[in-house]
Structures are given as structure tokens and as C-alpha cells.
Amino acid sequence: MSAWRVRDFHSDDLDQAVAVWEQSRPTGSPAPVFGFAEAVSAVRAGQPAVVAVAAEEVVGVAIARVDGERAWIQVIALDARWRNRGVGSSLLAGLERRLRGLDVRRISAVLPEDATGSVAMRNSGYHVRTDLTYYEKVEHAAGDAGLLAALGGRMLPPGLWDLLAGMEAEKEAIEHRIVLPLAHPDVADRYGVVPPKAAILFGPPGTGKTSFAKAIASRLQWPFVELFPARLAADSDGLAAALRATFSDLADLDEVLVFIDEVEEIAGVRSGRATDPSHAVTNELLKTIPGFRERGDRLLVCATNSVRALDPAFLRPGRFDYVLPVGPPDRTARAAIWRRYLGPAADDVDLERLVGASELFTPADIEFAARKGAQAAFEREVRDQRGEPATTADYLASIADTRPTLTTDAVTAFAEDIEAHSRQ
Structure with missing residues (x-):
């Protein structure tokens, strides 16, 4: 039997922790009191969390949130292969040691009956109280880790924004126009600033548009979902239907940054012929964006190497708040x-x-x-x-010995695009 050890949760454990969380809940089991999105938020805020690892594979995870002298255990999840081996008790012991160091005196948990971890809790000295009734009011649907995984999304590690060396003009524009209003919505509302819901980044290939999109998600600590037109086009119902279905699923996430690179592939200038397949795809995307904008805590970022190739209707202010250049570095x-x-x-x-x-x-x-x-x-x-x-x-x-991506013609065309299309 392989040994395991308990250590602190690291940011790069997140994907494995999500997988353990998903498979630790049998189909049809009651919904947990705390969703995994809440637990992830706790970890991001520096709350105590531990994982059990065997041969560097995460096989269990426990996360708590501290409130004064009380801590709430939000997640205790085990890989099915490692149940009934004492891993759960070891996770709890490791979590308790960290909580004692924070002067926590009372540790609480609310679990569905017979949920994963309930045996470990009883074995670790936790008492079941039957004289309580749990009340809950749900204001909106919680973000779903399974849905995020199904969409190919992920939580990006913090700190990506600081890794964007140079490009200070672009960073300043994106931070002031996009990041700050979304990160401080209460302050923005007080000053009549409406947080953006959609933006276009344009510029020559290789200038960092994708890196900026990921850095925004990292800075906001929102899930990052990249949509690939080529993958969507492989759907049996066609690209337009796949777009519609994907954005419908995205509506179930509490918060999300959706990124579409080379968006000109699905939003190019329409030919005017209704029978042209690309016409239907562009129409579908144009219809989708207003619905996406109606919900809070979400941002659509589209990137293009050729902003002049986009359909004029796509560039209208009602759909995109900003059209921002990301140019070659000075x-x-x-x-x-x-x-x-x-x-x-x-x-x-x-x-x-x-x-x-x-x-x-x-x-x-x-x-x-x-x-x-x-x-x-x-x-x-x-x-x-x-x-x-x-x-x-x-x-x-x-x-x-390196062939530069840019040419003088590309730089000239980019300057012309800034003059004609930039909106910041």
C-alpha cells in the first residue's frame, strides 16, 4: 500500500483538487452546503487548506474558512481509491494543526448525511448534533466546478499580471478601463462608472493579446474559458448552434472571463448573402453578446490580428465597451x-x-x-x-538567426488601425 503525506495546498494543486472533488460526490448525492467555488475563493484569500498526496498525486483535499475563534470546514474530499485508509482523518489532523495556530477554538462542518468525510470526522472526535435545523436562502446559482471543467475552463494562478514585462502603455489602458472597474464595482458605481462587459484587443501577431486576457482573469481571480472556433465547428449541429449552446452553459457560472482568439474567423465582414454559412455564424455571435452582457461578473475578451477584417456591426459600442490596441514593444x-x-x-x-x-x-x-x-x-x-x-x-x-514576426508594413497597418478603430 502506497504511503501518503499531508501538506499545505499549493496553487498548482487546483486542477487535481477539482477532479478529486468531482469524483468524491456520487451521482445523485445531495448538494454540499459549500460549493467548490466558495472553497477556491477561501484558498485565494489565504484561508487554511491541505492536501493529501501519494507519489505527488493529490488524493484528498480539505479546506476551511476562519471567522474569529470558529472555523468552518468547507471541503473534505477523497479520491475513491483512497477511502477507508485513514486519509480523511490525516487531512483533518493536518487542517486542525493549522487552525490551532490561528487561535481557532471551535471547528464546525455541515455535511449531507453520509457524505465523503463524515466517517473521518466521527473518527476524529467531531460530534453530530441533531438539535439543529439548517436554513439557507440562495440568491443566485453557485459557480459549478464540473461545468467549468466541461467548458475547458480553469482558474489561472495569481500573479500573471505582474509577469507582463514592459508593454506599460497597454497595461495602463487595460488596467484602468477594464480591471479596476471590475475589481472595485462598488467604487465604480459610486462614481457612475459602468464596469465593462466586452472588449476587443487588436494588434499584430505575437504582441501578447492572449497573455493580457489571461492576466486579466488572473488579476480578477475569475475562471478563464477560451473558446476555439475550430473545435466548436466540429459540433454535429454546426458552429452557430455550438456557439449558442456554449454561451447558454456559460450563463450558469457566477463569474467568468471568456476569451476568443482570432475572432475574425467567426465575426468577419459578411458577404451579404444570407446563404453564406459564415453569415449565420456572425449573426449568432452578434445575437449572443447582448445576452451575455446582461449578467454581472463576466467579461468577453476577443482578440484579432486584423481589426479591419471584423464586421462593422461587431465593432459597434453597444456590443464592445472598448477596442484596445496591443502593439509591438518600444x-x-x-x-x-x-x-x-x-x-x-x-x-x-x-x-x-x-x-x-x-x-x-x-x-x-x-x-x-x-x-x-x-x-x-x-x-x-x-x-x-x-x-x-x-x-x-x-x-x-x-x-x-530569428525571423521577426513583425514587418514595417504590419507596423504601418497597425498604426492605421489605431486611427480608424481604437476606442478607449
């Missing part, structure tokens, strides 16, 4: 991006030469060139074993 941004990918090596090279040599490079191009230069130095060290770090020459050679 010298300051390129320096910051190089520093991020070079790490400590940035102090040992001529950064200004690298910045000047990578004028038409996107952040993705710089990342590739930085890794290629480091690889060259690594291979030299394996061969010669001289202990020499990567040099300016290594990185200049990797820049010369």
Missing part, C-alpha cells in the same frame, strides 16, 4: 522583456545592443531569441566545460 518595453527572459544574465550583457538589434521583435520573438542564446551557451559549456556564461555575442547571434 525600446523601453523591449528592455523590460529582455530582462525578464535573461534573468540574472541581464547584468552580464550589453542590453542596449540587444534592444537595438530586436527592433521588430514581439515579446514572443524576444523569448525565443533569449532561450536560443542560452541554449548556445549551454551547449558550449557541455562541450568545453569552461564555466563561461552566455554572452552578448550569443544573444546577438540568436537575434540574427
Whole structure:
């Protein structure tokens, strides 16, 4: 029998914890008092949480929320293969140790009868009280971990926003227009600011539009769901029907950031022929967006390399609050991006030469060139074993050997698109 150990919950345990939570609840079992979305919010807020791991696989999870001298156990879930082995009791013991360190004196839990963890709780000295009646008023449907998984969504780790090196003009615009009103809705309402529900990010390929969308979700700590037109098109009922069904499912989530990359594939300029299949798809998306906007705590972010290719109706203010450019990095941004990918090596090279040599490079191009230069130095060290770090020459050679994503024509077209389509 393999051994297990109990340790603190880490952010990268989330996907496995969701899987354990889902399969620990038999089909038809009563709904738990605390949904997993509530438990995830507790973890994000730094509340105590532990996992049981066997060979680095998460096989159990327990999460609590502290309120003064009382703590509520919100989740106790076990992998079916590891039940009746004492894992649940070990999870509770590990959680209790952390709670005692927070001066908690009373630990409570409300579980459906015979729910996962109930045996462990009785074995761990928890008493069943039959003189209580549980009351509940549900204002709105709780976010559903199973639905999120079915949609291919996930919770992204915190801190992605801070990893966006450089691009300060884009970061400032996106933070002020999008992030802050959504993160502080009460303040926004007090000043008559309506939080956005939809935005378009446009710019040349590789400039970081997808990274910005993920960073927004990370900053808000909202689930991130990316829709792939090609996958939706594989639906037997067709792309338009798949879009309609997917957005219907999304309505059941409490909060969500929905991201569609290369949206011009499904929202391009219509031909005017009603029989054109793309016409029906664009129409369906145009009809879907107003309904999506009616619900709170949700944001649609669409990205495109060619904003001029989008149907004019798609760009109207009633559908998208902002149309924001995400352009190629300037010298300051390129320096910051190089520093991020070079790490400590940035102090040992001529950064200004690298910045000047990578004028038409996107952040993705710089990342590739930085890794290629480091690889060259690594291979030299394996061969010669001289202990020499990567040099300016290594990185200049990797820049010369990297084909930039951007061209002068693309930069010119982007400037024209800003003039014609930007709305911020």
C-alpha cells in the first residue's frame, strides 16, 4: 500500500483538487452546503487548506474558512481509491494543526448525511448534533466546478499580471478601463462608472493579446474559458448552434472571463448573402453578446490580428465597451522583456545592443531569441566545460538567426488601425 503525506495546498494543486472533488460526490448525492467555488475563493484569500498526496498525486483535499475563534470546514474530499485508509482523518489532523495556530477554538462542518468525510470526522472526535435545523436562502446559482471543467475552463494562478514585462502603455489602458472597474464595482458605481462587459484587443501577431486576457482573469481571480472556433465547428449541429449552446452553459457560472482568439474567423465582414454559412455564424455571435452582457461578473475578451477584417456591426459600442490596441514593444518595453527572459544574465550583457538589434521583435520573438542564446551557451559549456556564461555575442547571434514576426508594413497597418478603430 502506497504511503501518503499531508501538506499545505499549493496553487498548482487546483486542477487535481477539482477532479478529486468531482469524483468524491456520487451521482445523485445531495448538494454540499459549500460549493467548490466558495472553497477556491477561501484558498485565494489565504484561508487554511491541505492536501493529501501519494507519489505527488493529490488524493484528498480539505479546506476551511476562519471567522474569529470558529472555523468552518468547507471541503473534505477523497479520491475513491483512497477511502477507508485513514486519509480523511490525516487531512483533518493536518487542517486542525493549522487552525490551532490561528487561535481557532471551535471547528464546525455541515455535511449531507453520509457524505465523503463524515466517517473521518466521527473518527476524529467531531460530534453530530441533531438539535439543529439548517436554513439557507440562495440568491443566485453557485459557480459549478464540473461545468467549468466541461467548458475547458480553469482558474489561472495569481500573479500573471505582474509577469507582463514592459508593454506599460497597454497595461495602463487595460488596467484602468477594464480591471479596476471590475475589481472595485462598488467604487465604480459610486462614481457612475459602468464596469465593462466586452472588449476587443487588436494588434499584430505575437504582441501578447492572449497573455493580457489571461492576466486579466488572473488579476480578477475569475475562471478563464477560451473558446476555439475550430473545435466548436466540429459540433454535429454546426458552429452557430455550438456557439449558442456554449454561451447558454456559460450563463450558469457566477463569474467568468471568456476569451476568443482570432475572432475574425467567426465575426468577419459578411458577404451579404444570407446563404453564406459564415453569415449565420456572425449573426449568432452578434445575437449572443447582448445576452451575455446582461449578467454581472463576466467579461468577453476577443482578440484579432486584423481589426479591419471584423464586421462593422461587431465593432459597434453597444456590443464592445472598448477596442484596445496591443502593439509591438518600444525600446523601453523591449528592455523590460529582455530582462525578464535573461534573468540574472541581464547584468552580464550589453542590453542596449540587444534592444537595438530586436527592433521588430514581439515579446514572443524576444523569448525565443533569449532561450536560443542560452541554449548556445549551454551547449558550449557541455562541450568545453569552461564555466563561461552566455554572452552578448550569443544573444546577438540568436537575434540574427530569428525571423521577426513583425514587418514595417504590419507596423504601418497597425498604426492605421489605431486611427480608424481604437476606442478607449
